[in-house]
Amino acid sequence: MPQSASTTTPTTSPARLMDGTALARRIVETTAERAAAFTARTGTSPCLATVLVGEDPASVTYVRMKQNRCRKAGIVSRHVALPAETTTAELVHTLTALSTDPAVHGILLQHPMGEHIDERAAFEAIAPEKDVDGVTLSSYAAMSFGLPGFQSCTPGGIMRLLDAYDVDPAGSRAVVVGRSAILGKPVGMLLLARDATVTYCHSRTKDLGAVVREADIVVAAVGRPELIRGEDIKPGAVVIDAGYNPGNVGDVHFASAVERAGLITPVPGGVGPMTIATLMEQTVTGAERQLGL
Amino acid sequence: MPQSASTTTPTTSPARLMDGTALARRIVETTAERAAAFTARTGTSPCLATVLVGEDPASVTYVRMKQNRCRKAGIVSRHVALPAETTTAELVHTLTALSTDPAVHGILLQHPMGEHIDERAAFEAIAPEKDVDGVTLSSYAAMSFGLPGFQSCTPGGIMRLLDAYDVDPAGSRAVVVGRSAILGKPVGMLLLARDATVTYCHSRTKDLGAVVREADIVVAAVGRPELIRGEDIKPGAVVIDAGYNPGNVGDVHFASAVERAGLITPVPGGVGPMTIATLMEQTVTGAERQLGL
Structure with a gap:
């Protein structure tokens, strides 16, 4: 039974890490099996x-x-x-x-x-049928409306991480910091499709900390090192750091955030590996679909 | 100088009405002049x-x-x-x-x-070049990414209303209640493109009233009669009622909301006329573009 993100029990112990490296490895293994089957068949x-x-x-x-x-x-x-x-x-x-x-x-x-x-x-x-990186307008619209199509790889990877850790976005408040075409906007749409109440923040947002403090799920996707601090994390929240800045630093200040979050992605080893795994998975899916398998 | 929606002065007097009928009439007049010029020329x-x-x-x-x-x-x-x-x-x-x-x-x-x-x-x-009602995925993606294209007519009409009443969404908190493909989702994207911090609410949102109370701009677009009550309106907020339910009733409880809002659209005579005006304006724009005028 998936837990609801909005009812995650507040915790005083450090957050559980969301291990993107391990999950990505499992996805790649499955993908390799599907690729081998595809090759054998075609x-x-x-x-x-x-x-x-x-x-x-x-x-x-x-x-x-x-x-x-x-x-x-x-x-x-x-x-x-x-x-x-x-x-x-x-x-x-x-x-x-x-x-x-x-x-x-x-x-x-x-x-x-x-x-x-x-x-x-x-x-x-x-x-669109070869857009396994999910960058076309068609893929974006498909993500927005729940239609068949490929996901942008980082948003797709984030959703796979949430699922793997039994985080159900339905009914939760999700805050996406960033509004880029291949990360912020589509991940918000994927969370909305899963029934989260979704807020988009960006450089013009006033009092970002106050908005982030409302979030049961925070997705930091803005490319500003350690912008999100622990004091802005609601106790027990799920913190997804999709930032990757010089010096292996994410958009979240990990040391303080880990003390408040319920679940958190490390940088590196969180979202990053999931992006590539999603790309590979979608490439094999594309191959299967194009050959009608 | 446009006022920022987020700094609208709280008021104890009833809200100013946003007169969609009058604004639509002006847009239709301009559209008729352009249509006549198009006809004369072509x-x-x-x-x-x-x-x-x-x-x-x-x-x-x-x-x-x-x-x-x-x-x-x-x-x-x-x-x-x-x-x-x-x-x-x-x-x-x-x-x-x-x-x-x-x-x-x-x-x-x-x-x-x-x-x-x-x-x-x-x-x-x-x-897409004839999608003057803004219903295609291409039009939605264009609205989301600020690319050339037609707007969904009700969202487009809402943005014209905000502009006519000098409401600048930049830096404000906008709450969209509803997530339909031709109303809720695109109006949120248009507000985001204008630098609002945008929250999407829907039937699975917990404590809708609390979320709406954060809003400097509320767009009610859910099709549930009088769902949004005055007590959930932040004093001075801009209230856009895009609902139109049996009995000429919107999604906002007008009598209570008008006492708290700074600006509010009546139903009828608010958003409704703007939708048709936008359709007509975009039809003439489409004709001009297709003939390279």
Whole structure:
């Protein structure tokens, strides 16, 4: 029986950690089994196309990490490296070609891209059925209305974490700090679809602490190191830190928050691994669906 | 200088009424001038296709009212009446044909439709550039991300009302009661885009009154007569009643709310007229855009 987040018993002992690393490992294992079954049945492996514009070192590292994880799970990756000076039109052309290539089942466009790129135009060139990173408007609308489609990977990973720890959002108050297109907005919509009362906060929110103190579930997704402090956490609340700032620091001040929360994600080892696991899971799902399996 | 909704002075005198009828009249006048200019320039009038499945009396009346308003503003309407037993596939076929007909600039699919119709599939058959009622996933995503596109008409009308009464949502706390695809969800996204801190409430919200009492702006959009009572209105708040229930009753208990609010929409004569005015305005905008004017 899932516990209701809003009735989590206040606690004076430190919070229980939500182990994203362990959960992600279990998801990847299941995904690898499904990938193997897909390969045995179709003679071809699930394939994720990764597209990178330029050579930003962090992006290069991140794409390589995703490729390595995919390979271990039996997902082939096809990498498309484009020069930094690639135009939006050229990028759209590449993504359109991948969208219509039957050997490609999922497409990951690494972002942020250069400022000269129209990021939205690029994302929209990804066919919704291959949008395993959940970045298209179509995927966002599907998340908002509970329709079939892929989830943005970090929001999807967060929902899987909540489920794994038996946190039922229904009837709880959830506060999302941040309103980005691939994190804040969609995670709020997924929580709303699960019957949470959802509040979106952002840089223009007055007295952020007071709003966060109302929350049974806090999702910090704003990219400001240690913005959320322990004194703003309602005792017993579930604290999801989706921030990842320089120095392995999240958006939550962990040392103080862990003393008040009921459940909390560490950084690293919380949300981060779940993002990649969700990407891989959705890539295999995409492959299965495209072949009608 | 727009006032901030969150610093509206508490008042002990009854709220000022937000006169949707008068504002809608002004918008329709401007729209009629634009329609006339369009007709003079192109030799053809802006055209709204209205599609009705079945003969539900309320829907018949509503469509007729929209057609009459359009005619007075110089917008031609083309009505497509389909029998109640029309299938989803037949309806999609009709909407696809209207979407590609260059003489049609906007499409209104009257809803709710019969239960045998896949409403989402029908909406999605409307081309986004003709979705002047703002019902497609594309329009919703555009509202969510501040991209070009049409607004759902009631949310769009509400934003026009706020602007006309110099209510600046930035930094305020907005509470939306209701989460429907064409009203609650999009109006929350439009308020968020204008920098309000937005909370979505619904049937599963615990202690709705306590949440509503936090609001500088309340949007009642749930379809439950007089659900929101005056004691739940923060003194001086802006109260937008988008409900319209049998007996000309809104979702707000007007008599008690008017004593606490700073600004309030009456029912009728508040949000209702703004919805049609927005539909007409967007139809002419659609016509102008499709002809590159």
